[in-house]
Amino acid sequence: MIAMLRGRFDDTSGRPYIEGRLILPNLNICGDISFLVDTGSDVTRLHPIDGIRLHIDYDQLSGDAESVGTSGVSHDFIEPAVVVFSEPKRFLYVYNITLRIAPYDIEILDLPSLLGRNILDRWRMTYNPPKKSLLFKVVSADVTVPL
């Protein structure tokens, strides 16, 4: 049987999302994130709306990774992270990544966190908005856990 994850399209904006579990072991933080699927982003990036929801203490963060987007240059924090996606009642797919954490900025509070190519490259995506079908065939994961 093919390993398959299911995403969704937001009805109003049409943006593609997938939900996953984020674990930040060094900060003892764990929570669920609705990631915007962003093939234009090289990396997975946590945005302030999720950071403050998960009680991240921004004063404790370290690292300075420069990133550039349409709005200019940003200096992100860096944190080792584990991201988990579930194929209900079949498997968990687990990815060990270096997470970028965007600095707190009130101007981007409505911006969802991004799932970037450091994970998306390990899947094959079927993107079909008219049929509201967003599927990811899992090619590889760091750990696969049977349920």
Next chain:
Amino acid sequence: MNTDTMKQVILNQLGNPADIDRELQSFRKSARVLSSHHPRFIDRYQKKWVAVYDGKTKAQGRTLQSIWRQLDKKGLPREHVIVRYIDRNQRTMIL
């Protein structure tokens, strides 16, 4: 660290896989509710923050601080709640 050790470290960080699966299904349900009911949300919660947990709206307010206060008062786990700002005139996103 070799691959097997790394896998074991990751597994230790995960917790109970069945719980993760169940909680992620509930979170997905909340995300879908927020998304699929959006036209109604826009009328009811225009220019407000809304929090959905286990498929139900649990908090709404003009500020995020008010959302956190309501969630904490109700003892709801923020880590499993989805929060969105509702606005008829959504900003165009170019990432």
